[in-house]
Amino acid sequence: MNKRNHIRLPPEVNRLLYVRNLPYKITSDEMYDIFGKFGAIRQIRVGNTPETRGTAFVVYEDIFDAKNACDHLSGFNVCNRYLVVLYYQSNKAFKRVDMDKKQEELNNIKAKYNLKTPEAP
Template sequence: MAMAARGRNSKLPPEVNRILYIKNLPYKITSSEMYEIFGKFGAIRQIRVGSTNETRGTAFVVYEDIYDAKNACEHMSGFNVSNRYLVVLYYQATKAYKRMDTEK
């Protein structure tokens, strides 16, 4: 069974992973509201909602399964939450580090 799961993962594009980066969230959204919205797509390991001036309106959602994350990304991008259309992306560590380096 582990071989079948590993074989399925090889067909996914390389940018697909279990961590989603969500932008354009309402500033007052809570972690529990995020669980309600994104939990419909599968088991969630962790949610981090931005709380500083620089990170408000953003969040990270970490799914247990990569296919749940893929499904959530496909269905939630453009979803309307409190009159704000969500931008849902796969987290890419290299881009985040480059952005932090250029801001300094």
């Protein structure tokens, strides 16, 4: 019987890891070398736009492999940069997008009704 079946994981643990503070010139092959030591990887996406450079998403086949990688690689030194490895949480990722959208809606309403907010001192 597999011992893993009886382990209860925290709710934030999932197969998708979000990695920050990567060297800008890191390749997917180097990412596979680093993260592949902890288990089978389904996909790695390295950020390539100015906003996403230095970040990546790593998707593992197994949740326990993802947990093991997160536990061991958070703080790992790659090219004199310490990795920040987190579990991806969609509710936090989209919170910023929602705030921007709400601010835009508020600005549209203000413009429609010609409202102005007082300046802060």
